[in-house]
Amino acid sequence: MILTLTPNPSVDRTIAVTTLQRGAVQRATDSRLDPGGKGINVSRALAVNGTDTIAVLPVGGPQGQIMQTLLREIALPVEAVEIAGSIRANVGIVEPDGTTTKVNELGPALSEDEVAALLAAVDRAAGRGLTWLVGCGSLPQGLDPAFYVDLVRRGHEAGAKVAIDSSGPPMAAAVAASPDLIKPNDEELEELVGRPLATVGDVVDACRTLIAGGVGSVVVSLGSKGALLVTPDEVAHAAATITNPLSTVGAGDSLLAGYLHALSRGDTPSAALRTAVAFGSAAVCLPGTEVPTPEDVARIDVRVSDPVDLTLSL
Numbered sequence: 001m002i003l004t005l006t007p008n009p010s011v012d013r014t015i016a017v018t019t020l021q022r023g024a025v026q027r028a029t030d031s032r033l034d035p036g037g038k039g040i041n042v043s044r045a046l047a048v049n050g051t052d053t054i055a056v057l058p059v060g061g062p063q064g065q066i067m068q069t070l071l072r073e074i075a076l077p078v079e080a081v082e083i084a085g086s087i088r089a090n091v092g093i094v095e096p097d098g099t100t101t102k103v104n105e106l107g108p109a110l111s112e113d114e115v116a117a118l119l120a121a122v123d124r125a126a127g128r129g130l131t132w133l134v135g136c137g138s139l140p141q142g143l144d145p146a147f148y149v150d151l152v153r154r155g156h157e158a159g160a161k162v163a164i165d166s167s168g169p170p171m172a173a174a175v176a177a178s179p180d181l182i183k184p185n186d187e188e189l190e191e192l193v194g195r196p197l198a199t200v201g202d203v204v205d206a207c208r209t210l211i212a213g214g215v216g217s218v219v220v221s222l223g224s225k226g227a228l229l230v231t232p233d234e235v236a237h238a239a240a241t242i243t244n245p246l247s248t249v250g251a252g253d254s255l256l257a258g259y260l261h262a263l264s265r266g267d268t269p270s271a272a273l274r275t276a277v278a279f280g281s282a283a284v285c286l287p288g289t290e291v292p293t294p295e296d297v298a299r300i301d302v303r304v305s306d307p308v309d310l311t312l313s314l
């Protein structure tokens with residue numbers, strides 16, 4: 001089973017407009033509500049594609065009630081920990097060509113007891129046998145930036161592999177704890193290594209720096225340029241061209257879900273990258289934070305670059 005932990009979940013409201021105009025009153029052409037936050041999206045994509053998963057998250061306040069309703073509607077297996085504050089609502093504004101502008105709230109402040117309850121829920125679920133523990137997203141207020149360091153240790157103690165997908169100080173701290181997998185995008189990777197990355201070759205070098213520091217392997221999402229996998233033994237690059245982008249929100253989460261889904265059925269890492277890209281690109285063809293079904297994934301034609309073109313600009 002794959003357990004995801006989303007310490008800072010969000011109810012994602014996606015609003016479609018014809019053109020986003022700063023400072024103007026505009027009418028939405030469409031809108032939708034999805035249960036969001038990175039781990040929840042990973043679990044949703046895993047579940048809909050038949051991989052056993054459970055999502056652990058805090059819930060509280062009016063948005064927490066909406067979240068519980070949305071999660072019940074899709075029958076996602078969850079461990080929801082009640083907190084006093086309200087979880088957040090994040091807003092995405094999408095234009096017809098798929099351009100997405102996102103405003104993410106900070107999230108509630110969690111007390112020490114609430115953090116302990118969240119970790120206890122992880123331990124309880126881990127007791128049922130885990131293959132992967134996935135820690136995802138930003139941290140709510142009151143959580144130590146080293147939160148994911150503890151999570152990596154807990155996962156390894158439970159005999160699971162650990163994947164982390166976060167940003168800023170929590171991601172930097174997690175990387176030093178030797179997770180088995182990380183999934184930064186190119187900007188997050190630049191932040192991690194502290195230098196600009198202009199080409200695929202630069203990205204490979206940055207991943208190798210992290211692997212030398214103890215990270216197991218790295219899947220880097222590169223938007224329309226696809227994704228790159230770097231392990232101690234191999235480098236692989238895959239991409240897919242899509243003609244009808246609708247929303248990029250959650251595409252990175254679907255990419256990570258596709259990678260873990262494929263590894264779980266026994267695929268090699270490079271074969272799993274192909275599936276990962278199919279999941280990610282399929283997610284971009286769907287509205288809001290919708291996750292792809294097997295039928296959506298099957299429609300995507302993935303190109304694997306062999307050999308990897310290290311000179312390709314980002």
Ligand SMILES: Nc1ncnc2c1ncn2[C@@H]1O[C@H](COP(=O)(O)OP(=O)(O)O)[C@@H](O)[C@H]1O
Pocket residue numbers: 184185220221222223224225226227239240241242245248249250251252253255276277278279280281284
């Ligand atoms: N415009 C696009 N065309 C085709 N595939 C895309 C596009 N944008 C994203 N993807 C796919 O979705 C994955 C995740 O998207 P990306 O925006 O890089 O992640 P994140 O949301 O983490 O920043 C990419 O690795 C790629 O496979």
Ligand SMILES: O=P(O)(O)OC[C@H]1O[C@](O)(COP(=O)(O)O)[C@@H](O)[C@@H]1O
Pocket residue numbers: 008010012035036037038039041090102104136137138139167248249250251252253289
């Ligand atoms: O925890 P963070 O970094 O604020 O991100 C939360 C957001 O990320 C998502 O999981 C995916 O969105 P992005 O594509 O913007 O990364 C959303 O569901 C959620 O609103």
